Amino acid sequence: MDLSLDSVIAFILPWKFSPTVAIVSAAAILVFGRGLVLQWRAGEHAGALRIAAYFGGVLSFYALMQTRLDYWALHMFWMHRAQHAVLHHSAPFLIALSAPGDVLVRGTPEVLRRRIFAPVWNTTAVRRTYDFIQTPVVATILFIGIMGFWLLPENHFTAMLSDEAYHAMNWSLVINGLLFWWAMLVPSRNAHAGWNGYGCCILLQWVVIMAMIAMGFVIMYSEDIIYAVYAICGRLWSLSPMGDQALGGMITWMPTTVVSVLAALVLLSRWIRESGNDRATDPVPAISAKA
Numbered sequence: 001m002d003l004s005l006d007s008v009i010a011f012i013l014p015w016k017f018s019p020t021v022a023i024v025s026a027a028a029i030l031v032f033g034r035g036l037v038l039q040w041r042a043g044e045h046a047g048a049l050r051i052a053a054y055f056g057g058v059l060s061f062y063a064l065m066q067t068r069l070d071y072w073a074l075h076m077f078w079m080h081r082a083q084h085a086v087l088h089h090s091a092p093f094l095i096a097l098s099a100p101g102d103v104l105v106r107g108t109p110e111v112l113r114r115r116i117f118a119p120v121w122n123t124t125a126v127r128r129t130y131d132f133i134q135t136p137v138v139a140t141i142l143f144i145g146i147m148g149f150w151l152l153p154e155n156h157f158t159a160m161l162s163d164e165a166y167h168a169m170n171w172s173l174v175i176n177g178l179l180f181w182w183a184m185l186v187p188s189r190n191a192h193a194g195w196n197g198y199g200c201c202i203l204l205q206w207v208v209i210m211a212m213i214a215m216g217f218v219i220m221y222s223e224d225i226i227y228a229v230y231a232i233c234g235r236l237w238s239l240s241p242m243g244d245q246a247l248g249g250m251i252t253w254m255p256t257t258v259v260s261v262l263a264a265l266v267l268l269s270r271w272i273r274e275s276g277n278d279r280a281t282d283p284v285p286a287i288s289a290k291a
Contacts, residue, residue, distance in 0.1 A: 011068045015070065034106075035105070035108075064083045074233055076235060084147070088147060088256075096181035134182070136204055181263070189274075205261070216252035216254070220245075221246075225245060227248075
């Protein structure tokens with residue numbers, strides 16, 4: 001493997017420059033960084049792990065959509081599945097886990113907040129649509145459905161041979177992943193909030209796990225080549241088409257399961273902590289004695 005400086009630079013630099021990826025990535029980093037500086041000046045601190053999670057998620061998006069990794073994903077099915085495991089699962093999970101809302105709001109220039117974002121956000125249609133798709137059950141249906149949609153052979157074939165469809169596929173997974181993990185991890189929940197509470201969100205993580213395992217097993221154990229488009233794209237390495245497909249099926253469910261298990265543990269820890277706080281703040285019942 002060539003690890004010279006030139007080869008490393010060639011790997012990191014965009015193999016096919018995307019203004020959208022560059023602008024979104026730069027804006028996400030600059031706005032968050034500005035928010036951190038303003039918080040620090042105000043005597044507030046976001047926490048090292050929270051900062052690391054946010055930047056790790058953003059940099060993962062950039063790496064999988066702009067560096068040579070994206071080129072590999074166009075020519076090997078298993079690499080394509082690894083790319084989507086990051087874009088749809090791990091990177092959005094890290095960003096949602098960092099709960100960056102307060103930092104991003106503070107880092108956004110006031111003129112943009114007042115004249116663009118606030119008027120759009122406060123419209124009835126936007127708020128109602130957002131509230132609907134952020135309902136945990138709806139968010140989960142969309143999360144599984146969009147992944148399944150792009151794994152349908154005919155849709156996958158179209159996406160891999162069209163730049164426009166390929167970018168639409170990747171961006172739909174990024175946006176959908178952010179919305180799903182935001183719905184799961186960011187809103188303040190109550191231990192007794194029914195279908196919007198911690199118990200529901202933990203259960204939905206297992207629904208996601210079962211769905212990803214089912215998709216992965218169908219791909220792994222297929223006796224036929226499902227994604228023949230990679231023969232047209234041209235495979236990069238000497239891995240048989242069936243081996244490439246089986247490895248891709250395994251990656252479809254294994255790393256995504258790990259992320260969902262971690263999410264379930266995070267939610268469970270919050271549930272336990274909040275339940276403990278509720279018990280601690282419950283009023284002590286009065287004891288009366290008969291004279």
